[in-house]
Structures are given as C-alpha cells and as structure tokens.
Amino acid sequence: MTDEQQPTTDGPGPSAPEVPGRFGAFGGRYVPEALIPALEELDEARRKAMVDPDFVDELARLHRTYTGRPSIITEVPRFAEHAGGARVILKREDLNHTGSHKINNVLGQALLTKRMGKRRVIAETGAGQHGVATATAAALMGLECTVYMGRVDTERQALNVARMRVLGATVVPVEHGSATLKDAINEAMRDWVTNVEHTHYVLGTVTGPHPFPEMVRDLHKIIGEEAREQVLELTGRLPDAVIACVGGGSNAMGIFHRFVSDEAVRLIGVEAGGEGIESGRHAARFATAEPGVLHGAMSYLMQDAEGQTLETHSVSAGLDYPSVGPEHSHLRDSGRAEYRYATDEQVMHAFELLCRTEGIIPALESAHALSATLDIGRELGPDALLLVNLSGRGDKDMHTVAEWFGLVDGDAGAEA
Amino acid sequence: MSAAAGLADVFTRCREEGRAALIGYLPVGYPSVEGSIDAVRTLAEAGADIIEVGMPYSDPVMDGPVIQRAATEALAKGVHVDDVFRAVSAAREAGAVPVVMSYWNLVLRRGVDRYAADLAAAGGAGIITPDLIPEEAGEWRAASERHGLDRIFLVAPSSTTERIAVVTEATTGFVYTASTMGVTGARGSVGGTAAELVARVRSTTDLPLCVGLGVSTGAQAAEVAAFADGVIVGSALVSTMLDRDPEEGLAALRDLTRELTEGVRGRA
Numbered sequence A: 001m002t003d004e005q006q007p008t009t010d011g012p013g014p015s016a017p018e019v020p021g022r023f024g025a026f027g028g029r030y031v032p033e034a035l036i037p038a039l040e041e042l043d044e045a046r047r048k049a050m051v052d053p054d055f056v057d058e059l060a061r062l063h064r065t066y067t068g069r070p071s072i073i074t075e076v077p078r079f080a081e082h083a084g085g086a087r088v089i090l091k092r093e094d095l096n097h098t099g100s101h102k103i104n105n106v107l108g109q110a111l112l113t114k115r116m117g118k119r120r121v122i123a124e125t126g127a128g129q130h131g132v133a134t135a136t137a138a139a140l141m142g143l144e145c146t147v148y149m150g151r152v153d154t155e156r157q158a159l160n161v162a163r164m165r166v167l168g169a170t171v172v173p174v175e176h177g178s179a180t181l182k183d184a185i186n187e188a189m190r191d192w193v194t195n196v197e198h199t200h201y202v203l204g205t206v207t208g209p210h211p212f213p214e215m216v217r218d219l220h221k222i223i224g225e226e227a228r229e230q231v232l233e234l235t236g237r238l239p240d241a242v243i244a245c246v247g248g249g250s251n252a253m254g255i256f257h258r259f260v261s262d263e264a265v266r267l268i269g270v271e272a273g274g275e276g277i278e279s280g281r282h283a284a285r286f287a288t289a290e291p292g293v294l295h296g297a298m299s300y301l302m303q304d305a306e307g308q309t310l311e312t313h314s315v316s317a318g319l320d321y322p323s324v325g326p327e328h329s330h331l332r333d334s335g336r337a338e339y340r341y342a343t344d345e346q347v348m349h350a351f352e353l354l355c356r357t358e359g360i361i362p363a364l365e366s367a368h369a370l371s372a373t374l375d376i377g378r379e380l381g382p383d384a385l386l387l388v389n390l391s392g393r394g395d396k397d398m399h400t401v402a403e404w405f406g407l408v409d410g411d412a413g414a415e416a
Numbered sequence B: 001m002s003a004a005a006g007l008a009d010v011f012t013r014c015r016e017e018g019r020a021a022l023i024g025y026l027p028v029g030y031p032s033v034e035g036s037i038d039a040v041r042t043l044a045e046a047g048a049d050i051i052e053v054g055m056p057y058s059d060p061v062m063d064g065p066v067i068q069r070a071a072t073e074a075l076a077k078g079v080h081v082d083d084v085f086r087a088v089s090a091a092r093e094a095g096a097v098p099v100v101m102s103y104w105n106l107v108l109r110r111g112v113d114r115y116a117a118d119l120a121a122a123g124g125a126g127i128i129t130p131d132l133i134p135e136e137a138g139e140w141r142a143a144s145e146r147h148g149l150d151r152i153f154l155v156a157p158s159s160t161t162e163r164i165a166v167v168t169e170a171t172t173g174f175v176y177t178a179s180t181m182g183v184t185g186a187r188g189s190v191g192g193t194a195a196e197l198v199a200r201v202r203s204t205t206d207l208p209l210c211v212g213l214g215v216s217t218g219a220q221a222a223e224v225a226a227f228a229d230g231v232i233v234g235s236a237l238v239s240t241m242l243d244r245d246p247e248e249g250l251a252a253l254r255d256l257t258r259e260l261t262e263g264v265r266g267r268a
Helices: A033-050 A053-067 A102-115 A129-141 A151-156 A158-166 A181-195 A212-220 A222-235 A250-259 A326-333 A344-358 A364-380 A395-405 B007-016 B033-045 B065-076 B081-093 B104-110 B112-121 B138-147 B161-170 B191-202 B218-225 B235-239 B246-264
Strands: A073-075 A087-092 A120-125 A144-150 A170-174 A199-201 A241-245 A266-274 A290-294 A297-301 A337-343 A385-390 B021-027 B050-054 B097-101 B126-128 B150-152 B175-178 B209-212 B230-233
Touching: A033 A053, A033 A102, A033 A181, A033 A212, A033 B161, A053 A102, A073 A222, A087 A222, A102 A120, A102 A129, A102 A199, A102 A212, A102 A250, A120 A129, A120 A181, A129 A144, A129 A158, A144 A151, A144 A181, A151 A158, A151 A170, A158 A170, A158 A395, A170 A181, A181 A199, A212 A222, A212 A250, A212 A326, A222 A250, A222 A385, A241 A250, A241 A364, A250 A266, A250 A326, A250 A385, A266 A326, A266 A344, A266 A364, A290 B104, A297 A326, A326 A337, A337 A344, A337 A364, A344 A364, A344 A395, A364 A385, A364 A395, B007 B021, B007 B097, B021 B033, B021 B065, B021 B209, B021 B235, B021 B246, B033 B050, B033 B081, B033 B246, B050 B081, B065 B235, B081 B097, B081 B112, B104 B112, B112 B138, B126 B138, B138 B150, B161 B191, B175 B191, B191 B209, B218 B230, B218 B246, B230 B235, B230 B246, B235 B246
Parallel strands: A087 A385, A120 A144, A120 A199, A144 A170, A241 A266, A241 A385, A266 A337, B021 B050, B021 B230, B050 B097, B097 B126, B126 B150, B175 B209, B209 B230
Antiparallel strands: A073 A087, A290 A297
C-alpha cells in the first residue's frame, strides 16, 4: 500500500460503539452493583462536560499551557534506514509534561472529578507513568491522591515511585497475585467500592467498565487529530500505516481513532511478545487468547482452561497486562486493525537503534511499536510512509536498560 | 428438609420458626479440597441453612483480605471448578441448601449452560454473581430458567430506587443485600446502613432479603436477624480455619456456627 493516500472526511470513525458501552461483542459493565451508580454518574458527567464550552476550553488551555500540546512530530531518517528506507515519522507524546501520553487522560479525568464534587482520586499504575501523571494532576488541582502499584513494579520503577511521593501522592505497593498491574487494578477497585462517595477512580487506559474505554479514548483522541493534520502538512498525504504499542491500549486508541475512517490507512497495534509466545511468558493477548471478562469488561484475555487469569511477562511494565481494551478486540475482529507482537529482545534492539541513530530515548513500551516499524518498513518498501506513536520517554526504564545491556559498573546499576 | 428443597423452602421454614436464615460462606479448596468439603459438612451440621460455596478466583475484586488469602492458597494448591460441584453435593447431603458464589469469568469460560447443568446436577440451588449485573446477564437468565436455578443478584447502599427495581426484578431466591460499601470482611458494626437499605428494598419486592458483608458474631447476627430474612457470614467463618490445624479449625468453625445459629434466632 504505497500509493498516495487521500484524506477522507472529518468526524469520528466507525469504531464508535454500536450500543452504549459495547464495541461489537466487547466491553460492557461487569462490576459489583455498588459501583453502578458511580459509573452512571461518571457517564453523565463526561457526556455533559465534553459538550460544555467551559470544560472543553479549560482542558484545551491546560493542554496548551501545562501539557505542552500540540506535541510535535519528528521525522527519523537515520532510524528509517533500518526500516527498509520507508519514511518514518514519530508523534512525540514523550515530550508531554510527565513524559508520556498519560497526561492527556488524567487532566480530563481530574477536571471531571472536581465537577462531580469529589475530593480524592485513586489510580493504578504499572510502569509508573499513569501514576506520575495522576499524582501531577492531583497536585495541580488540589485533590488527594492514592496510587496502587504491584510490588514487582515498585521495584523495577523505583524512580517513578519517588516521583509520585514527591508530588504528594500515597503509593501503596500491592503484594498479592502476580504483584503487577492487574493486581494494582484489583486493589484500586476495592478502594473505589469502599470510598466511591468522595473518590474517583482515574483508570489509566481504555479498559474497565463503561464508560471508561470510551471516555479515555476520547481524552486521548487529540493525539491522532494532531498527528493527522501534522503529517498531512508535512507530506501532503496520509500515512500508509499508523503503529502503536498496545498494553491496555490507550495510546494506540488515541492515535488510531482519527484514522479509523481513513480506510486505506493500516492501523497496527504491537503487543508484548516477552520471551516468545512458545515460552508462555508474554502479554500477546491476541496471539493466544480468547474472550473473557476481567476488570469490568469483556475483551480478549489471557486465561487458563477454567477462566483464571494467567500471569503475563514483558520487559516493559506498562504492557504487562493480561487483557486489552475492548475497542481493540472489536477493531481486531472486524479486521480494521492488525495486531502483532515484539519480543523483549526485538524491543531492546529497536530501543538501542533509536537512541543511537536519532538521539531519542524511548520508553520500552514505545520501543515495541518501533520494533514492528522496522519489520513493516521492510515489508512495504521505501515508498511507504509510517506514523509511529512514541508514547513515552525512556528515563523510567534506565534501570532495566542498564541491566540488559550491562551499562553500569559494579553495584551502581542496582542503585539506578 | 427433602433433598430437593430449594431456597424458597428454607425461607418458608425459617418464617414458620420465627427466625432468620443463616447463610455461611466457605471457599472450596481451603485448607485443601477435602478439608473444605469437611468444613462444608461441619457448617451444615452445625446449623447453617444455606451454604455459599465460593470458587477461588485470581482477581476477586469484592473480597477482603481473609477470603482472598484463603482463595490464593486454594488456587496455589490447584483447586478446580469441578471441586465446587463436589462441595455443593456435600452441602446438600449434609442437609443444607447450597448455592455457588462465583466471579463471572469462571462461569463464562466453562460455558454458561454447561455450568448451570453441572450445578443443578450436583444439587445446587443457584449462583451469587458479585460481578454480574442484570443488564449483562441475558445468557445466565436463560440458562437458570432452563435448569431451575436461582439468580442471586446484589444491591448495595449506593443503589438508587431505579437500580433496586432493576435488580429485584431479575433476582430469584433471595436478594443479597450488601450491608456497607466495601469488600468482604468482619466489621465492628453493620446495623444502620443495612437496616435502611433493607427497608428501601422491602418496598420494592417480596423476595427474602439477606444481609451480608461484615457480620462476625452471634450478637451481630441477632441484630441483623431483627430486620432481615437471612444473615450471611463469610470472612468470620473462614477466619476460624486460618493458621489452625484442620481439626482445631473445624471445631472453631462448629462453635462459631452454633453461636450464629443462636443469633439468627435472636438468642445470642
């Protein structure tokens, strides 16, 4: 698909849910009854807010003056030499305040929290970026903040734990289960069930019960809206493919959404292949999984024969999650989007390549998208135009990277 | 009670005796599968009217630390969904009416109709579904009709009048009335919120209303029995077996169950 793509009309794409809370067969609300009133209150609040000029203007002002939007795009020709010579453009969400796309969502949800008259926010975090973004928004808006994080992740993302605490948040390490992102979500949901009267759960990705998948996507769709315009301005045409990593899938939905109705643009999500599919140590939900219910939504899910959630693995804490946003499952089953995976080894290769060729240190999550870009560029050839969402920066991953590549002498690595 | 007694029979009998029903929760697989089946028998023999057999799940968002700890250990030892049906049969044979408490993905994965058929064959009366609301329960409603099982949905203190109507319309057997906002676990007090919620639900339905979350003593059971049709006890029963050898655990379970049976008779 290397012919020049012509832009299509404006407006939301066909990925809008067919019935409220459903994306085809996926989505819904599988939660304790106690949470239903809070979900309905949230749904009503966000529907009103999204068409209220005061809310829209305030969020736009924050993006302009606080987040640093619009984020720029960067063409990376030296990296692209390794991608079959295709033209590769990065959408630089790593340059947002707090270092990732996550701030788009939390600023919107923090504003909604205030509109609903609640005083406290809770969040879950894997890599720490969503937790840092939530702690940041809470500090900015004077909200109490508690962040749940699996013990395994607090250890591999120690610097982000310190950042959250500096910002005034309480970080609660979660010891049970696999002590990673899914267990942090369980703990956050328990807190929410108990404190829902004054607490809003700032869910960090496009998963969870309705209206979270739709609301979080809408708060991130600015990524694709900006990128589409920027790419058109730079190149005069639409990209052949838009590529993004997929854990829960919020950065991917954010950049995909504006392109869904551009049918000639391939949408490619990249999951965590971990140590390889055969090893069983991965988080490639679409490679092996079947539909199931976790954390309030029906979606593809890594589960055993009886429906117990399987443990996942990824070198990247942010992708180490057994389910995926329900809209991704729908895009996959409807054939509108394609999903691949990159193994830890392939990811570290792409990570190092971008650092060495372009002077950009990507998050390990984003390096999954970069890894697939190398393959897709080679498949499509030198006329292809590829847009990649660089969802976050890699500072938080230095400890993992230093260990992987043996970059730090003696015991210093453990202190990183 | 005949072997085919259902939930309605339990509440009729309790009403005739002028008392509330005692509903005890135990997770299958803790301290072992056989040990949990012994515990289920003990609970029935000591006077529980209805036994809620819980299936351990990897992501139990409604469960507090006690039940989660027992469930985690049970999963680590390899408990399987089939074991639930064995425990259900044991409860039935010991004279109680068994229901299953299961998170929805475990039912979905087995196949809703197959799960319902297996549960009915084991003598189960129905399922409590803590993470399934009526709007998502179309398949389960059909399967429960086919297999003669009850559908026990939950109401919570946060439930609006509209929600209470939706939930009670879909419910059969009894309504699980959550005493407080929160997860399972013993609490110092369960009174006020629960009584108020029970009164709100009573104005909507004639179904038996059973109160759970937080009850741990005979005195609390008596307090709840004064306004509810059934008293549900979980974490406190599970606690009797934590950190004890199996025989001591069963003795402690028997003692607490007897205390609770006095409670539901207003005598604790």
